């Protein structure tokens with residue numbers, strides 16, 4: 001994903017006019033070379049430093065921005081938690097639930113059905129009948145989160161919203177998302193706190209400068225990212241750079257191994273000895289296992305069959 005953005009030149013110029021007119025368009029590669037498959041039931045955390053491309057990736061996945069190149073294929077319309085655009089500060093929380101539901105494309109009947117569960121999940125109590133402009137950022141985030149889940153999306157994307165909720169809300173939201181995952185949904189969560197990713201997600205993607213560094217088990221990836229971020233925060237840039245380098249190499253190797261499983265034979269390099277061995281497997285008949293099971297069940301005699309009657 002590339003953005004074209006104006007940039008001013010700060011090199012000294014004699015006149016103000018000269019400084020103002022010395023603007024040029026630059027291209028920012030926000031996300032590049034990113035490729036992965038998300039499966040149903042996965043809770044995927046996206047971590048990385050500021051500006052590493054996390055939010056851009058979510059926006060592209062959600063279809064809010066068209067990628068400059070590449071394709072996003074989804075089995076359902078992803079819902080990016082951020083119905084805020086549709087919510088109105090002067091309306092009460094309750095009125096905004098209706099508005100948000102309709103903005104997400106639900107019918108009036110569906111909005112009515114989701115109303116009580118959303119009020120309950122938001123846990124706003126009496127504040128649900130107060131104008132939203134009186135809410136703290138955490139309260140507003142809770143309402144937005146509850147409205148998004150109320151629409152029962154099969155792909156939900158959350159950009160930081162959970163970090164503003166308190167501990168009780170974190171617990172409730174975790175339960176609500178677990179329910180969603182149990183119904184074969186997929187959740188993406190962008191969060192700076194590697195610990196949150198570690199606690200909540202099953203898989204984590206670590207991004208740096210628009211690229212994927214590591215993609216794998218949430219605990220493993222989040223811990224590696226934390227160690228990298230810790231060294232960076234301590235000012236040990238050399239160590240952080242070498243950790244990043246190691247992680248990138250590990251990630252590249254993982255991707256190479258995954259590609260070996262899926263790659264198109266027509267576009268492959270000549271096979272090495274090891275890989276050729278896999279190619280030499282003859283074409284199997286359809287459903288060979290079914291035949292084995294069928295034979296088994298024909299021949300099988302159970303002890304009770306042999307027992308005298």
Ligand SMILES: Nc1ncnc2c1ncn2[C@@H]1O[C@H](COP(=O)(O)OP(=O)(O)OP(=O)(O)O)[C@@H](O)[C@H]1O
Nearest residue numbers: 003005028030048049050051052053054055056057
């Ligand atoms: N609309 C835009 N126009 C130009 N550049 C942009 C735009 N949006 C994002 N960028 C750039 O793309 C890069 C990735 O930004 P993005 O917001 O995706 O990062 P992020 O990882 O979500 O950051 P943060 O953790 O700070 O939220 C940054 O260099 C940013 O400056």
